[in-house]
Amino acid sequence: MRRFALIALPYTWLLALFLVPFLIVFKISLSDIALAIPPYTPTIKDGFSALIRGLDFENFIFLTTDDLYYKAYISSLQIALISTSLTLLVGYPMAYGMARAPAEWRATLMMLVILPFWTSFLIRVYAWIGILSNEGFLNQFLLWTGLISTPLTILNTNTAVYIGIVYTYLPFMILPIYAALDRLDDSLIEAAEDLGCSRLSAFWLVTVPLSKNGIIAGCFLVFIPALGEFVIPSLLGGSGTLMIGKVLFEEFFNNRDWPVASAVAVILLLILIVPIVLFQRNQQKQAEADT
Amino acid sequence: MAKPKPDTWDNQFAPWDNPNEKPLIRFKDVTKRFGDFVAIDSLSQDIYEKEFFALLGPSGCGKTTMMRMLAGFENVSSGSIELAGQDIANVPPNKRAVNMMFQSYALFPHLSVYENIAFGLRRDKLPKDKLDARVAEMLKLTRLEKFGRRKPHQISGGQRQRVALARSLAKGPKLLLLDEPLGALDKKLRQETQFELMDIQETTGTTFVIVTHDQEEAMTVASRVAVMDEGRIIQVATPGGIYEAPNSVYVADFIGDVNIIKGTAKPAGPDQYFVDWGVNQAPILATSDRPFTDGQECHLAIRPEKISITKAKPDEAENAVQGKVLDIAYLGNLSTYHVELPGGQIIKAQTANTRRLSRRDITWEDPVWIRWNATAGVLLER
Numbered sequence: 001m002r003r004f005a006l007i008a009l010p011y012t013w014l015l016a017l018f019l020v021p022f023l024i025v026f027k028i029s030l031s032d033i034a035l036a037i038p039p040y041t042p043t044i045k046d047g048f049s050a051l052i053r054g055l056d057f058e059n060f061i062f063l064t065t066d067d068l069y070y071k072a073y074i075s076s077l078q079i080a081l082i083s084t085s086l087t088l089l090v091g092y093p094m095a096y097g098m099a100r101a102p103a104e105w106r107a108t109l110m111m112l113v114i115l116p117f118w119t120s121f122l123i124r125v126y127a128w129i130g131i132l133s134n135e136g137f138l139n140q141f142l143l144w145t146g147l148i149s150t151p152l153t154i155l156n157t158n159t160a161v162y163i164g165i166v167y168t169y170l171p172f173m174i175l176p177i178y179a180a181l182d183r184l185d186d187s188l189i190e191a192a193e194d195l196g197c198s199r200l201s202a203f204w205l206v207t208v209p210l211s212k213n214g215i216i217a218g219c220f221l222v223f224i225p226a227l228g229e230f231v232i233p234s235l236l237g238g239s240g241t242l243m244i245g246k247v248l249f250e251e252f253f254n255n256r257d258w259p260v261a262s263a264v265a266v267i268l269l270l271i272l273i274v275p276i277v278l279f280q281r282n283q284q285k286q287a288e289a290d291t
Numbered sequence: 292m293a294k295p296k297p298d299t300w301d302n303q304f305a306p307w308d309n310p311n312e313k314p315l316i317r318f319k320d321v322t323k324r325f326g327d328f329v330a331i332d333s334l335s336q337d338i339y340e341k342e343f344f345a346l347l348g349p350s351g352c353g354k355t356t357m358m359r360m361l362a363g364f365e366n367v368s369s370g371s372i373e374l375a376g377q378d379i380a381n382v383p384p385n386k387r388a389v390n391m392m393f394q395s396y397a398l399f400p401h402l403s404v405y406e407n408i409a410f411g412l413r414r415d416k417l418p419k420d421k422l423d424a425r426v427a428e429m430l431k432l433t434r435l436e437k438f439g440r441r442k443p444h445q446i447s448g449g450q451r452q453r454v455a456l457a458r459s460l461a462k463g464p465k466l467l468l469l470d471e472p473l474g475a476l477d478k479k480l481r482q483e484t485q486f487e488l489m490d491i492q493e494t495t496g497t498t499f500v501i502v503t504h505d506q507e508e509a510m511t512v513a514s515r516v517a518v519m520d521e522g523r524i525i526q527v528a529t530p531g532g533i534y535e536a537p538n539s540v541y542v543a544d545f546i547g548d549v550n551i552i553k554g555t556a557k558p559a560g561p562d563q564y565f566v567d568w569g570v571n572q573a574p575i576l577a578t579s580d581r582p583f584t585d586g587q588e589c590h591l592a593i594r595p596e597k598i599s600i601t602k603a604k605p606d607e608a609e610n611a612v613q614g615k616v617l618d619i620a621y622l623g624n625l626s627t628y629h630v631e632l633p634g635g636q637i638i639k640a641q642t643a644n645t646r647r648l649s650r651r652d653i654t655w656e657d658p659v660w661i662r663w664n665a666t667a668g669v670l671l672e673r
Binding site: 185187188190191192193194195196197198201205206209210212 | 362363364383384385389390391393394395397399400401410411414415458459462
């Protein structure tokens with residue numbers, strides 16, 4: 001009985017906050033668009049049997065007929081993958097530096113990583129417009145130094161989206177990697193050197209494999225939200241930046257086509273289930289290794 | 292105490308007594324400073340091939356620093372360290388024919404036991420068949436044949452210790468450094484492992500330098516023990532030498548249990564002195580190779596087991612004093628009696644419990660006699 005109660009609590013949580021909302025969205029994705037409130041049909045008011053009969057996969061079939069959606073998914077995956085790799089490239093050295101820093105510095109460095117969270121995410125992304133635009137700080141600075149003679153076009157390109165995603169999600173990459181590196185016993189590196197490794201090969205053969213779980217956790221923590229990212233591509237990206245989050249927003253608010261928007265969301269969720277399951281497995285493996 | 296090598300059964304293994312023997316390691320006036328702190332203070336010491344050399348001392352005495360300098364993890368501040376006649380000051384750790392067994396074992400948790408042992412060999416680009424053979428040999432040496440495929444967290448503490456040993460021996464180093472190798476094991480396992488270590492040292496013929504704070508461990512395994520304090524080596528000798536002939540009160544006190552009696556020396560014949568040590572006490576007769584002048588301050592160090600305790604007054608004794616039993620420490624096989632003398636001094640006397648506890652005739656508050664021979668103690672200047 002006690003065991004049942006213990007299991008029931010998290011399951012109720014999942015049921016209420018994940019499964020029920022998902023089923024609602026899924027139901028809408030099977031409905032048809034209507035000029036009504038809510039803007040789809042059938043609804044529960046039509047009676048149960050009419051509700052069931054009114055549902056079909058029309059919207060999903062529609063998604064396959066217009067290549068906008070398929071291209072948006074591919075482009076989102078691509079942008080999420082590239083920006084995850086970039087975040088890893090920037091974040092790993094930072095996490096490594098933090099873990100190697102003198103103990104009295106670590107708390108301060110950690111604070112500096114977390115500090116941006118104290119400001120609104122939207123404001124921070126807006127601030128990048130001021131930095132990256134043609135008349136922005138970056139271009140003004142580069143013109144002033146004489147490195148360039150005409151301003152660089154960064155804002156409203158995919159480059160700006162990458163910068164935005166790397167900047168926003170960097171702490172999510174740094175923190176798990178730092179946690180893994182912090183636990184790394186220095187004598188392991190010494191042992192590797194003692195057994196004939198150079199500094200560099202000791203890093204590749206010992207440090208990297210032992211921070212693998214941190215790297216995987218960080219990559220998923222960046223990849224999963226980046227895939228459905230909406231704010232960064234709409235503020236920093238240009239008309240050429242195609243991301244599924246943006247498409248979803250337009251379907252929902254501009255076209256008021258809730259059923260198609262829901263279908264887009266359901267597919268996005270299905271795509272995300274793969275990395276989420278992999279992430280969970282990684283976390284579980286790490287937890288097992290710790291005990 | 293390590294058994295003498297088979298080929299030296301007749302003449303004891305003692306290369307340090309042979310002036311023609313070339314040392315494997317030579318510390319020449321080595322000093323190591325960390326900021327203002329002097330960890331090693333102009334230390335010179337030779338260590339010979341096939342030796343099992345123990346660095347013994349309290350924490351912070353510099354023994355670990357000495358070992359880390361040998362491994363190449365610390366640079367010397369001044370002086371030089373030679374390995375087989377070559378200065379190794381500028382040789383990085385990965386280029387030294389020295390391997391180390393870490394106190395924490397430092398096994399790579401992501402690699403199997405087999406891969407841990409093969410790690411160093413792979414760095415040498417050893418061909419596959421030779422590598423397999425060498426790892427198998429190491430697994431056999433440390434009786435780990437069945438555990439090659441396990442990960443370090445899937446084996447016991449004692450097995451991990453043996454993996455660490457096998458890994459550090461795999462490359463066939465000229466010198467093996469062991470940093471508190473048995474510190475993490477429980478007492479019984481530690482004692483067994485000490486003998487294993489000695490066997491392995493003998494089989495492989497490798498020179499071992501062990502760092503330990505456990506004097507029993509140092510005495511058991513080492514051919515020579517160096518007792519260290521505050522960055523200096525106070526005495527280097529065989530375990531027997533350290534125990535029976537300490538050169539200072541510090542060494543006598545650090546190794547085992549000892550009674551230190553402070554007094555003044557008065558010559559009493561060839562190599563014999565009377566030690567005047569208390570107002571109400573007759574002077575103690577002691578022999579000493581070290582010369583003392585009349586009235587010189589001295590310390591007599593006597594091991595408790597060299598003092599016998601009786602209820603009756605001994606008939607003939609070079610030294611005998613009467614006292615009262617203050618305390619008895621029962622250790623099972625031995626009992627240590629704390630005897631308070633009339634002057635208030637406390638002398639420890641140890642006897643083997645050859646009779647059952649219930650039949651012991653000496654108990655608390657009993658008046659007893661303690662006695663010892665003139666040769667029982669060592670007379671020390673400081």
